[in-house]
Amino acid sequence: MPEITVVKVERVADDDGQPGRLVHIERPEDWAACPDCGVVSSKVRQRRTTRPRDLPYGPEPIGVRRHKRQFACTEQLCARKAFTESVAEIPPGARVTGRLCRAAARQVAGGRSVAAVGREYRLGRPLVHRHFAACADAVLLEPEPPEVLGIDETRRGRPAWIKNETSGKWARTERFETNFVDLSGAGALLGQAAGRTGKAVIDWLNDRGPQWKSQVRIVAIDPAACYRSAIKQALPHAVLVVDHFHLVALANKALTAVRQRVTREERGRRGRATDPEWANRRRLLRGRERLSERGFTRMWNDLIDHEPTGQILTAWIAKEELRSLLACARERASRSVISHRLFRFMSWCADSGMPELITLAETIDAWWPETLAFIATGITNARTEGTNRLIKDAARVAFGFRNLTNQRRRVRLACTHQTINPAA
Missing domain, CATH: 1.10.10 (Arc Repressor Mutant, subunit A)
Incomplete structure (x- = not known):
């Protein structure tokens, strides 16, 4: 505090006998200007002592005694007869x-x-x-428009039911938030909208204005139909990209469904530790390049020897064919290679005759323009997923939020990547 001078420091003890320090402070000037008329006065009417609380320093507690003076205004025409000196760090009445x-x-x-x-x-x-x-x-000022926008949802908390006093009907409160993330800059959270519907996305984007929306070139989303329709309506000029991680997750989900169905049909029960398909369930979901030769050989031979239908390995190959198709983004493959791998994946799923793989192929076909945009641009929604983790961490630290305004302020600040340094 540059306006304050330390007069003296005393050693004191509290009621429990613990040592501490008592710091006496005051303004070094023996004059002050009247806040109304501005006339300088050095005539002291009385002295007062306050006990403002200050930052701790060191292992011992510190008490502060501020000695301040009340001056008499010497201007005859001034309505204020007396005033007390003050400093910026300790305003009048502050404790x-x-x-x-x-x-x-x-x-x-x-x-x-x-x-x-x-x-x-x-x-x-x-x-x-x-x-x-x-x-x-x-x-947290109004966000600047990004070139690449990421959209995803997070759950705000458990759903609650509120009874309408007039109609007597119960209504379920919305507990989801749609997050908008800047994927072209620092990855900061731009804002949130209540709900995970297309209307929530459209309203939030329209509130930004047409000039803001015109600068968004690419939008990355998860395979959600409501978000896709909202982006096509609010940002018709933007390129829509689907996140490849969720497409692989759909393939893993189809593979798991095939494994569970085959186990029930062949064994009449759920999987056990002695069943090869259950013992290799984690290897089935792992990428081929992440499997060691020993692990891959064991998985392949176990399923060949003990699973006579071959459906599980068929589903595993379909999953790997989809991963090979999505890997074109990393390999910068030509359009002919992309078309060849797409045909190989689609034909494999169609020839299998399994409903799980046919549903997977239909989903990829429905989202093929957005998937092709991912292969061409390589843009993912990974930063948005990382923002979701920060949002959940902020909610855990606060043990949940009841006030939506406080939650959005706290969450957006937590996702601004050390905008405020806590050690400063």
Whole structure:
């Protein structure tokens, strides 16, 4: 505090006998200007001592005694007869210093809960939250339009049922949030919309304005039909890209469904540890290049010897054919190679005659323009998924949110990648 001078420091002990320090501070100038008329006065009417709370320093507790003076205004025409000197860090009537409030706000912005920071600094929760909100609102301005936009949803909490007092009917509250992430810049969270519907996406984008929307070139989403229709309506000029991770997850889901169905049909029960298909269930979901030669040989031979229908290996090959098709994005493959691998995957699923693989092929066919856009651009929704993890971490730290405004402020600040340094 540059406007304050330390007069003296005393060694004291609290009621429990623990050692501490008592710091006496005051303004070095023996004059002050009247806040109304601006006339400088050095006539002291009385002296007062306050006990503002300040930042802790060192292992011992510190108490602060601020000695301030009340001056008499010497201007005869001034309506104010007396005024008390003040400094910026300790405004009139304040019981805590400004730097203590800012430090508490930075700690909350760094990821700690409001309650934990309040206990450490011996501050009330409303005070800590008020200063954190002011600190966050000064940083979280209107987002700039990104070239690549990522969209995904997260669950806000457990669904709740609210009874309408007028009609007496129960309504289920919305517990999902749609997240909008900048994939072309630092990956910051641009904002959130209530719900995971196409209307929520359209309304949020329309609120940004036509100039904001015109700068978005590419949009990455998960295979969700509501998001696809919303983007085509709100951003008809943007290229839509589907995330390849979820396509592989659909293939793994189809493979698991085939394994479970074959086990029930052949053995009349669920899988056991002695069943080869159950023992190799994790190897089946692993990529071929991530399997050792020994692990691949064991999986292949076990299924050949003990699974006579061959459906599980057929489903595994279909999954690998899809992964080979999606790998064209990494390999920068030509269009002829992409067409060849697509035909090989589709024909393999069609020739198998298994409903799980046919459904998988139909899904890829329905999302083929967006899949082809991924192969051409290589853009994924990975940063959006990472943002979802940060959103969930912020909710866990706060033990859940009841106020939607507080949640969105806290979540967006947590996803701004150290915009506020808690150690500053």
